[in-house]
Structures are given as C-alpha cells and as structure tokens.
Amino acid sequence: MMEELLEPFPEFVEPDNSGLNGIKIGVVGRPNVGKSTLVNRLLGEDRVVVFDEAGTTxxxxxIDYERHGQQYTLIDTAGIRKRKNIKLAIxxxxxxxxxxxxxDANVVVLMVDAQEGLVDQDLHLMGSVIDAGRGLVLGxxxxxxxxxxxxxxxxxxxxxxxxFAEFADVHFISALHGTGVxxxxxxxxxAYSAATDTLSASRLTKVLEGAVEEHQPPLVHGRRIKLRFAHAGGRNPPVIIIHGNQTDSVPAQYTRYLEKIFRRELGLHGTPVKVEYRTGENPYSNKAKPGDTKPTFKRKKVIKFSKRNEPTNKKSR
Ligand SMILES: Nc1nc2c(ncn2[C@@H]2O[C@H](COP(=O)(O)OP(=O)(O)OP(=O)(O)O)[C@@H](O)[C@H]2O)c(=O)[nH]1
Ligand SMILES: [Mg+2]
Incomplete structure (x- = not known):
C-alpha cells in the first residue's frame, strides 16, 4: 500500500542551484578575519588581495578552479561590519x-576570528547561512x-x-600558516553531498515512521496529530515534506525532533534540513486516493490554542 501511495511522488527534485559546474564555496565573515588569506590558501596561490586593514575586499x-578533478568556484566576499558601524553606502x-x-553558494565557510572571540555579528551571519539553507562549515x-x-x-x-548550528563541522585553523586548511x-x-543527496520517498517515509513510533506527536484537543508519509521537496537545503492530519498544530519542538532524526538516520551532516507539512489531499495526484480525507471542519480555534501552548524557544539572532 505504501509503494502505491508513494508512487506519484518524484524520487528527487532537480536542484535550483546545481553543482553541475562545480561546488560553489562562499567564504564569509567579519572584516579582517582572514577570508582572502583563506581563499588564497584553498586555491594554493595568491590570487586575491590580503591586507591588514578592514575593508580590503x-x-x-x-574564482573558478579545479582540484583533484573536481570543479569549484570560490567566492571571496567583503567583510560585514557591526550594524551600528554601517554608515557608508558601500x-x-x-x-x-x-x-x-x-x-549563490552550495556550501558556506563562515570564518570567525579566534583572537577577537565570538561576537553577535558572527551569529547573525550564521543565521543568514542557515536561513538560506546552505551547507555550513565553521572556520x-x-x-x-x-x-x-x-x-x-x-x-x-x-x-x-x-x-543552533551543531550540525556544522568546526575547524580550528590558521589561514596564514595553512594549518588545518x-x-x-x-x-x-x-556538506555538499548531504545537501544535494537524492532522498527517496520510501526511505524518508520509513524514517518518519520510526520517529513517530519512538516518540508520538501530541494530541490536539483529544485527537492525535497523524504524520503519514514523507517525500523530498528540494535540495540544498534538503526539504522534507510530510503529509498528515492536523499538521498546522505540530509544535516547533516536535519539528526539531523530526529534523534531528532525519539528519541522524540519513547522515545529513553539515547542512540545515527543512521539514514542511501538507494536510489533506495528495497535491501530485489528479484523482483523490481512497485513504485521502479532506478537512471538513474549521480548525481555527485549535490552531490558536496550540500556538498559545507552544514552547517559546524561538532563537534570538
Ligand atoms: N595571525 C594570523 N593572521 C592572519 C591569519 N589569517 C589572516 N591573517 C591576517 O589578517 C589580516 C587580514 O587578512 P585578510 O585575508 O585580508 O582578511 P579579510 O577577511 O579578507 O578582510 P576584508 O577583505 O577586509 O574583509 C592580514 O594581515 C592577514 O595576514 C591567521 O590565520 N593568523
Ligand atoms: Mg578580503
């Protein structure tokens, strides 16, 4: 029955931002953190300007190049300052x-300065990388x-x-001396392969079933939230679309639990994972399947109630 149910779903979705022309690596971080120095190191030659003054790039x-038969594009960027210091249009x-x-990148190397320590700006940048759903490596x-x-x-x-970025590898490096680079x-x-892997609907659904069995979604007004099947909805970031009932009421905490299980079971390392929900009819099929149930009553009240009771653990970025 599961095979039949999943049959209309695509096994994979073509990536928008495909790595066909190579893996695109964005190097970002605050001014003077050593982005251009790292870019030169990764290239193995001095291609971009390095200078001990913020705002050099x-x-x-x-920059397109090849390494061990793999095509890459490295993107060196201008450092981003603290918001209050941003005065000039440039x-x-x-x-x-x-x-x-x-x-534009498939994977972002976010650089932080160990001599200066972590600052809010580093966290904001990391938030931007995660929001964009890009692979992430911390340097x-x-x-x-x-x-x-x-x-x-x-x-x-x-x-x-x-x-909030514990899925990312952390490297302690010296771009100047090349240590760890x-x-x-x-x-x-x-991170690139995890972000662009093909995830089959049957595999995703099996993982979903295991996760639900281990830890059921909560009851909402006496009715259990039902999560029935899953399929891929995109790559880089991997989007996992879950179909079920009362999905509007899934608590954020439960979604994070599912993301964690998907990441663990599918070995999705170094990439954010996005879980989305669909309630009701199978959007890919022209005719309704026997098991499909359309929502027949208004659930506004229920949603309101559950939102109020949601854990308020929104991240402050
Ligand atoms: N000690 C030390 N200095 C470094 C390291 N990496 C870079 N630097 C120095 O930091 C300074 C800034 O390096 P850049 O590579 O120009 O920094 P950037 O991040 O590109 O700076 P902007 O382009 O201005 O944003 C230079 O003087 C580098 O030599 C490192 O690993 N250790
Ligand atoms: Mg630079």
Whole structure:
C-alpha cells in the first residue's frame, strides 16, 4: 500500500542551484578575519588581495578552479561590519553582496576570528547561512599564537553559543600558516553531498515512521496529530515534506525532533534540513486516493490554542 501511495511522488527534485559546474564555496565573515588569506590558501596561490586593514575586499570575487578533478568556484566576499558601524553606502552594498554570495553558494565557510572571540555579528551571519539553507562549515581562524586559556574559552563559547548550528563541522585553523586548511575540503565535500543527496520517498517515509513510533506527536484537543508519509521537496537545503492530519498544530519542538532524526538516520551532516507539512489531499495526484480525507471542519480555534501552548524557544539572532 505504501509503494502505491508513494508512487506519484518524484524520487528527487532537480536542484535550483546545481553543482553541475562545480561546488560553489562562499567564504564569509567579519572584516579582517582572514577570508582572502583563506581563499588564497584553498586555491594554493595568491590570487586575491590580503591586507591588514578592514575593508580590503570591496566586492565579491568569484574564482573558478579545479582540484583533484573536481570543479569549484570560490567566492571571496567583503567583510560585514557591526550594524551600528554601517554608515557608508558601500558597506550597505557589501551586505547585499554577501547575502547574494551565500545564496549563490552550495556550501558556506563562515570564518570567525579566534583572537577577537565570538561576537553577535558572527551569529547573525550564521543565521543568514542557515536561513538560506546552505551547507555550513565553521572556520575558527587565527588559531596560531593563541594562549591555551584563550583556546579553551573560544571552544567553550562555540559550544555554548553555536548550538543552533551543531550540525556544522568546526575547524580550528590558521589561514596564514595553512594549518588545518586542507581538512576544510573534506567537510565542504561532506556538506555538499548531504545537501544535494537524492532522498527517496520510501526511505524518508520509513524514517518518519520510526520517529513517530519512538516518540508520538501530541494530541490536539483529544485527537492525535497523524504524520503519514514523507517525500523530498528540494535540495540544498534538503526539504522534507510530510503529509498528515492536523499538521498546522505540530509544535516547533516536535519539528526539531523530526529534523534531528532525519539528519541522524540519513547522515545529513553539515547542512540545515527543512521539514514542511501538507494536510489533506495528495497535491501530485489528479484523482483523490481512497485513504485521502479532506478537512471538513474549521480548525481555527485549535490552531490558536496550540500556538498559545507552544514552547517559546524561538532563537534570538
Ligand atoms: N595571525 C594570523 N593572521 C592572519 C591569519 N589569517 C589572516 N591573517 C591576517 O589578517 C589580516 C587580514 O587578512 P585578510 O585575508 O585580508 O582578511 P579579510 O577577511 O579578507 O578582510 P576584508 O577583505 O577586509 O574583509 C592580514 O594581515 C592577514 O595576514 C591567521 O590565520 N593568523
Ligand atoms: Mg578580503
């Protein structure tokens, strides 16, 4: 029955932002964090300008190259400052350009400065990468010459403040000396494949069934939320569309639980995962299936009630 039910769904959806012309790597971070230095390191040659002054790179630079038979495009970007320091039009422009670079990328290497420590701006940038659904690798740069105390503090800060990006690999590197830089390629490759993998509807549905069995969705006004089947709805980020009843009332916490299970069971490492819901009829089929039930009553009240009772753990970015 499941095979029949899932039959009308596509096994995969063509990515909008395909890596056919290579993996696009965006390098983003605050001014002077070492983005251009890292880009030169990853390229293996000095191609972009590095200078010890914030604002050296003024516009995004797209560089195509090949490494071990794999095509890449590296995108070096202008650093993004703290909002209150953004006065010049050119700096506003650099934000737009960076958001465009994130959007253009398959995987983003977000660089933070270990000598300066984590700042809010780093978290905002990370929020933008996750919102865009891009693969994410964290490069904690200028790790050279750091005291053991500072290293410990930085590690603790990352663990505490970057929980919302715990799916991302963290590398402690020195772009200047090249330490740890080569390992970035493994994480970039892993994030790229996870972000663009083909996820079959039957596999997704099996994982969903396991997750629901382990931990049922809650009752809403005495009726259990039913999550029946899942299929892929996009790549980079992987979008998982779940069909069921009363899906408007699924608590955010339960969605996060499902995302965690999907990530774990499907080995989706280094990429955000988006779970979306559909209630009612199968949108892909022309005729209604026997099992389909149309919502026949208004659920406004129920939704209102459940929203009020939702855990208020929205992230502040
Ligand atoms: N100690 C140390 N210095 C570094 C490292 N990486 C970069 N730097 C230095 O940091 C300064 C800024 O480097 P850039 O690569 O120009 O920084 P950027 O992020 O491209 O800066 P903008 O283009 O201005 O946003 C230079 O003086 C680099 O030599 C590192 O790993 N360790
Ligand atoms: Mg630069």
């Amino acid at each position: 003024r516009d995004s630079v797209y 700096e506003k422009f650099s934000i737009v350009k960076t958001l465009k670079a994130i959007d 904690v740069n200028k790790w050279d010459g750091l005291t053991p105390e500072k290293r410990e503090k930085m590690k603790a800060d990352i663990k505490r403040r970057l929980q 080569g390992n970035l390629y493994d994480s970039i490759g892993a």
